[in-house]
Amino acid sequence: MDEVEIRARIEIARRDHRDLDTAIEALRLMADTDMIQLQRFKKRKLKLRDEIAMLEGLLIPDIIA
Known part of the structure; x- marks a missing residue:
């Protein structure tokens, strides 16, 4: 996968x-919040945050110390 x-x-x-x-x-x-759906949305949001962090990590070049 390339940078673009x-x-x-x-x-x-x-x-x-x-x-x-x-x-x-x-x-x-x-008024009648579906708590199960709310939890699913929140879990998906956390997975997206992790995916974004992982992808951003791919853009940072490896630095050999």
């Missing part, structure tokens, strides 16, 4: 992460 592909995947993951923020907030505001 990594950056594209990061951007997609960040967009999905923001979309989940919106979905989580909307779900919280509902």
Whole structure:
């Protein structure tokens, strides 16, 4: 995977992460909040955060000490 592909995947993951923020907030505001769905969204959001961190790590060149 080259740098352009990594950056594209990061951007997609960040967009999905923001979309989940919106979905989580909307779900919280509902009178009859589906707690299971809320937990799924939060778990997916954490996975996206980890994926973004991993992908960003691929962009940092290895430094031999």
